[in-house]
Amino acid sequence: MKRIGLLSDTHAYWDERYTKYFEDCDEIWHAGDIGSLEVAQKLAAIKPLRAVYGNIDGQDIRKVYPQINRFTIEGTEVLIKHIGGYPGNYDPSIRGSLLVRPPKLFISGHSHILKVKFDKTLNMLHINPGAAGIYGFHKVRTLVRFSIEDGIFKDLEVIELAEK
Secondary structure: OEEEEEEOOOOOOOOOHHHHHHOOOOEEEEOOOOOOHHHHHHHHHHOOEEEOOOOOOOHHHHOOOOOEEEEEEOOEEEEEEOOOEEOOEEOHHHHHHHHHOOOOEEEOOOOOOEEEEEEOOOOEEEEEEOOOOOOOOOOOEEEEEEEEEOOEEEEEEEEEEOOO
16 A cells, blocks of 8 residues: 655645654655746655756756656556546547547646546546646645555545645
């Protein structure tokens, strides 16, 4: 079993509470718009970090993290891309990959809107963890934690960070 801490859209903002919420996780995944290498390095100092770059990320981050991260963990294929859309309305940049070879879990960010939805057509869970940073229209910053065990998702929890 692996415990995952998931966030997106930090936009170079660091909150010390990330450490508290992710210290019991096995890995941290960032779905793009990291904003600075410093934020990525601080997350990687807590636990191993898997990340993708987002539309606001500069060349420094793009040299370190890919646009698409596809991997298998706990018997589960995962695909992370910053701009991805939602079930029924996937972004054209990823739609073909999802339709041809759907992962078991698709993670995207970008919208700053927390959403967890199962795509029955592709038999795939989609998670957008919302935004963890302070820049954007969102009123509540959010993080997500969950476990994966032998291809099964468990214990999904949303953490709301009240003040911007």
